[in-house]
Amino acid sequence: MTQVLSIAARDKAEILAQALPYIRKFHGKTMVIKYGGNAMTDPELQADFAEDVVLLKLVGINPVVVHGGGPQIEQALNRLGKKGEFIQGMRVTDAETMEVVEWVLAGEVQQDIVGFIHKAGGLAVGLTGRDGGLIRAKKLKMLDSKDPTKEHDVGQVGDIVEISPGVVRALLEDNFIPVVSPIGFGDQNESYNINADVVASKLAEVLQAEKLVLLTNTPGVLDKSGKLLTDLTARQIDALFADGTISGGMLPKISGALDAARAGVNAVHIIDGRVPHAMLLEILTDQAYGTMIRAK
Numbered sequence: 692m693t694q695v696l697s698i699a700a701r702d703k704a705e706i707l708a709q710a711l712p713y714i715r716k717f718h719g720k721t722m723v724i725k726y727g728g729n730a731m732t733d734p735e736l737q738a739d740f741a742e743d744v745v746l747l748k749l750v751g752i753n754p755v756v757v758h759g760g761g762p763q764i765e766q767a768l769n770r771l772g773k774k775g776e777f778i779q780g781m782r783v784t785d786a787e788t789m790e791v792v793e794w795v796l797a798g799e800v801q802q803d804i805v806g807f808i809h810k811a812g813g814l815a816v817g818l819t820g821r822d823g824g825l826i827r828a829k830k831l832k833m834l835d836s837k838d839p840t841k842e843h844d845v846g847q848v849g850d851i852v853e854i855s856p857g858v859v860r861a862l863l864e865d866n867f868i869p870v871v872s873p874i875g876f877g878d879q880n881e882s883y884n885i886n887a888d889v890v891a892s893k894l895a896e897v898l899q900a901e902k903l904v905l906l907t908n909t910p911g912v913l914d915k916s917g918k919l920l921t922d923l924t925a926r927q928i929d930a931l932f933a934d935g936t937i938s939g940g941m942l943p944k945i946s947g948a949l950d951a952a953r954a955g956v957n958a959v960h961i962i963d964g965r966v967p968h969a970m971l972l973e974i975l976t977d978q979a980y981g982t983m984i985r986a987k
């Protein structure tokens with residue numbers, strides 16, 4: 692459902708002028724942006740995303756990018772004759788899959804994003820959770836969502852123990868744009884694959900970010916009939932979990948988003964990364980996009 696935007700010059704001027712109060716409000720504030728879904732596989736959308744990030748930086752906002760890489764990991768696994776398996780939205784990660792996850796995320800996807808940002812005129816620095824001790828993790832103990840006496844072994848999927856954001860802060864102070872791969876490390880320096888939404892949400896919380904924006908491959912959270920839910924409270928979310936409306940990758944996304952909202956991140960949005968410049972429109976104009984998650 693990609694929207695084609697065609698606007699007259701007057702409307703363009705109107706939109707630019709509209710940005711002023713938002714630029715003033717958000718100047719100096721930190722925003723965590725999760726970049727994932729299909730928006731990451733289309734080169735044109737990748738370039739648009741990088742331009743948006745650089746524009747935010749140039750108007751004085753501090754963007755921090757956390758990226759996913761589901762489609763890219765899937766492709767790499769397929770080349771090795773493996774197929775991804777998911778339980779409750781989490782990728783089952785055996786040792787070989789972990790190796791693939793690490794090289795695809797840190798070696799390929801992250802560096803692609805860094806490159807796109809450079810092309811757009813910004814300076815980005817790629818990090819994994821190991822850099823600067825950013826993300827300490829342990830093996831995730833996953834209980835069955837319906838029967839909590841049952842436990843699933845999802846291999847090297849990580850549960851965040853602690854985020855130490857010093858390295859991110861240092862980069863922001865020096866005007867770099869941090870690009871974080873969702874890989875954590877454990878007590879024995881073992882690697883963990885962590886859902887990128889979970890990392891973005893926790894990082895937003897620890898940085899006390901003004902906004903958390905989760906870009907995905909749907910218009911936002913949809914109800915049973917496929918209609919967009921523009922606003923969600925914790926109570927509504929509980930109901931959507933219970934009746935199965937929210938499933939798969941939307942599960943960690945929404946629970947992370949709700950945690951961030953409860954922990955004081957002012958605004959949490961799930962928006963369609965397939966719409967060119969959706970993030971910019973969401974942040975710098977009156978137009979509301981996607982789904983907003985509210986703590987209460």
Ligand code: ADP
Nearest residue numbers: 727728907908909911912913936937938940941
């Ligand atoms: P991302 O790369 O953005 O994290 P995911 O595949 O992990 O993408 O999560 C987004 C997916 O969640 C959607 O493409 C959709 O298939 C699924 N999903 C499950 N429940 C819902 C819902 N209620 N509304 C929208 N998407 C949903």
Ligand code: MG
Nearest residue numbers: 727759888940
């Ligand atoms: Mg996901």
